[in-house]
Amino acid sequence: MVSSRVPPRRWRRFGPVARRRFAPWLLLALLSSAAFGADVNPIQAEPGFVDFDGFKLFTRDELDVHISVRGPLLALVAGATKESDPELSKALGALQGVEVRAYTVGEGNRDSVHGELEKMADRLRETGWSTAMTVKVDRDHGYAMLRFKKGQESDPVGLVAMYLTESNEAVFVNIVGDIDTRNIGRLARRFDLDLLAVDGESAK
């Protein structure tokens, strides 16, 4: 960056007229960077997006599972499954991003991770998320939270599920976009059952 090498005091040599002449170019640079920035990562501007990195609960190296499917790729999957799985296709057509991060928690860190989960839920609530479900049973702890469009309570634009299982797996799921909760719920149950069936067969 050239500007970082210029001592700030040099700018004092320029009078107010010159500064006014620079202002439009500065404006141009800001507009261009904003336009390019928005093009690179628009999902971060969505109200339903949650930046799991921002919570600093884990590093990417620790992850056992990291799924991130966004924008055009989601649309491609929606199109590809239009005939084979209309229910999935319909749900994906309204989404902008699906993210999952899961990692194994050491038994010694379990309590601290549990505490961090609760802090994350508190921070999300402070920024406009609503708790849809809380699970605290034995060693299973988790939250499902929804974010709604402004002024509405029936159209979620974001879903977060965070939970710590009995087997010490910490899971974070974020779904961004127009969410049909009933459809998403059916898909979740269906694919969970499918996965259990596969696990059951492989265990035999």
Place this chain on the structure above:
Amino acid sequence: MPDEHTTTDLIEAYLDGELSEAERRGVLAREAEDPHFAEELALARRIQSGLRSMAVECPPEVVTAVVSRTAAPSWTRRLVDLVTGGPSGQWRPALVSVAAALALLVVFSGDLLRPRPAEPTPPAAPVAQAAPSTAETVQASEVEAAQRDIELAFAYLGQLGRTAESSVRRLRTEPPRSDDGI
């Protein structure tokens, strides 16, 4: 398991008012005849009414932010002041520069400022090409991998739902303990 899945879907559709009159009568008849079904239906009704009664409050910091933004000068006024050097600044040379800058932005940014088309229409059958090129093959495999990833993501969601469901069932049969909660 498939029976439970079908029953749950039927109950959901009934509670959402999506069944025909005949199907609705069928559900009510089954409720009268099948105690287990009646129990599931009653539980689903309680959950639904509980969810509907959940209050969603506007966080106080959002209210504060909205009020402060309303009270602040508009960004357009600030922008004009920045360009003209203040409310009484010399604006004409600056305005010419702004016009030139915006013209350059339009020229160089190309399609950045144009309205974007809708999401790209995916190919009807990305895998089933007679002689796919390398790029098409990679794209198809990426789509298949993404589909598997998405299914796994939903399975993770389902895992939390299953845990909640099993805890609901357990609470129905066991007295709740002080450290349990749904």
